[in-house]
Amino acid sequence: MAEDEHGGELRTANSSDRSGNSGTALIATESFEDPGHPEHGHRVTDSDPKKAKGAERVVVVLFWVSLVFSIFAIAAYFIWPIDREDITSVRWNSLFVGLGIAFGMLALGSGVVAWAKYLMKDEEFAEARHKTGASPATGKRVVEIFAQADEESGFSRRKLLRNSLITAVLALPLPGIVLLRDLYNGNNEHPVDLLHETMWDEGVRLVRDPSGTPIKASDVTIGSAFHVIPDGLNDLGHDELLNAKAKAVVLLMRLPEEKLNERPDREGWSYHGIVAYSKVCTHVGCPVALYEQHTHHLLCPCHQSQFDVTNHCEVIFGPAGRPLPQLPIAVDNEGYLVAQSDFLEPVGPTFWERRNDYNV
Numbered sequence: 001m002a003e004d005e006h007g008g009e010l011r012t013a014n015s016s017d018r019s020g021n022s023g024t025a026l027i028a029t030e031s032f033e034d035p036g037h038p039e040h041g042h043r044v045t046d047s048d049p050k051k052a053k054g055a056e057r058v059v060v061v062l063f064w065v066s067l068v069f070s071i072f073a074i075a076a077y078f079i080w081p082i083d084r085e086d087i088t089s090v091r092w093n094s095l096f097v098g099l100g101i102a103f104g105m106l107a108l109g110s111g112v113v114a115w116a117k118y119l120m121k122d123e124e125f126a127e128a129r130h131k132t133g134a135s136p137a138t139g140k141r142v143v144e145i146f147a148q149a150d151e152e153s154g155f156s157r158r159k160l161l162r163n164s165l166i167t168a169v170l171a172l173p174l175p176g177i178v179l180l181r182d183l184y185n186g187n188n189e190h191p192v193d194l195l196h197e198t199m200w201d202e203g204v205r206l207v208r209d210p211s212g213t214p215i216k217a218s219d220v221t222i223g224s225a226f227h228v229i230p231d232g233l234n235d236l237g238h239d240e241l242l243n244a245k246a247k248a249v250v251l252l253m254r255l256p257e258e259k260l261n262e263r264p265d266r267e268g269w270s271y272h273g274i275v276a277y278s279k280v281c282t283h284v285g286c287p288v289a290l291y292e293q294h295t296h297h298l299l300c301p302c303h304q305s306q307f308d309v310t311n312h313c314e315v316i317f318g319p320a321g322r323p324l325p326q327l328p329i330a331v332d333n334e335g336y337l338v339a340q341s342d343f344l345e346p347v348g349p350t351f352w353e354r355r356n357d358y359n360v
């Protein structure tokens, strides 16, 4: 064995390259002294009972702060309720409930960290490696370790601290439980009713989105697709407009008439091959915005549901549960496209149990 210029050892080892030639290599290993553990710095809370008591008080305060924020989150849910007519109410509700939960978790986490850092036993020791594998002795040792941890952390001894932690932990999930209340509709209004009425009505003109200009039947050439809203929608206030638009958006397309395979109960809902369907996907409500004019398929980009326009927008692929609702259309005496009525079925997602009286 040889020595390198730094005093390290040079060892020989057999090796072979990719072409199979074998040889002997020299590997340098540097020798150095075991640096050992750095000197352990003792905490002030170990030597000064007053400081330890102060740290304990801080931890207790953090746990109670966590409790206060959890209660605030619950209160915020009721103080800033969600008003279905006012979209800004959703933002305020989410903001304050979220802040309550976030600060509740932050205070709880900070309390636990401070407890471990300043109050639990601060001792360093080296543990020799040993074989893994459970044995009766190991089980016994685990119990001893738990008992030791309990003793060292003071979990049983420091009753105020322990009870504060338990109270804070129990309170933390409560805001989440309160949020489940949103699954209940306070007005006893069935979700289907909310989506059953839109701005469409008899004689309402179909206008371009977003310009609001009306559309003549002659404007709609074969293969074209228009994004359409009801006339008058742009006159609404901002929040009202968003709510109304979310339900009333429509896609207008023209197909060769012979390609349309209309249901017998929907004869007269189209105009010379021009058809209008809700743009709100019946899966979970994304806008169905992609029209493939050669196949006459509509594609929802969210989860790839596809609807066949030639066959009353039945679902031919993907997770959507039912066809897109059709808007019955006609032409007024000035040649503009108008709705014959509102949709005759609820628009949008179908994940609740639909009622039979809408026959959808």
Ligand code: FES
Pocket: 281, 282, 283, 284, 285, 286, 300, 301, 302, 303, 304, 305, 318, 319, 320
């Ligand atoms: S929302 Fe359209 S496929 Fe999921």
